[in-house]
Amino acid sequence: MSALGGGKANELTIQNDMPKHLVAKGWLIGKTENFNRAIALYTEDLLGFVKETQDEQWQKFRVLSPTHPEQHFLERVTSPLEKTDPNSSSAMRAFCTAPAVGRCEPAKALAA
Template identity: 35%
Template sequence: VDQLKQQGWLEGDHQHYDRARALYPGDVIGWIQDTQPDAWKKLRRVHGVDAESTVLDRLVKTLASKTGGTLEVLRRGFSVAGAGTLAMSQARPEDSRNQTVNNCYA
């Protein structure tokens, strides 16, 4: 763990880990809110206070599906009713010509 931390990785706090879902909910929701604010607004409008649990449950279902899995979700995201496809990664831009893509990557 110390070696990974020295290379810039963050150590998770077990108190924030959701064992039933096998993920850190705050990281997932924070990523979506920070990188896709318009989609998050739509989710809140459609699902209200259940937006977080709806997203997390859908993510877990996609990760566990035969056509899902971690790499698939990282490459292509996952869909949630009311928001379309939510991205779970941002690819490094091939060049610097598209400022929107550069901003998303940053």
């Protein structure tokens, strides 16, 4: 039992209450099928945000990358995430893909 008086019942309450709280503060709930697990982003949201808030820069980027500018942009955004920090342990470079069953896989494996 945690210091918060936890247990599974408390964890379930938090899991249910957190999305409700975020939605009440203006967050949107995404659809699972639109989430790109390989890069851990909602690509449509990222591209929409950049195009809406930085149109002039986006147009310049399109000129520099006329073939598949969206894909090229996503690659530019995610490439630093794929570089390994030699000072971090392999556990720090992994993230859980199925936490409910306790299985974690390295990020590289997810891109395959």
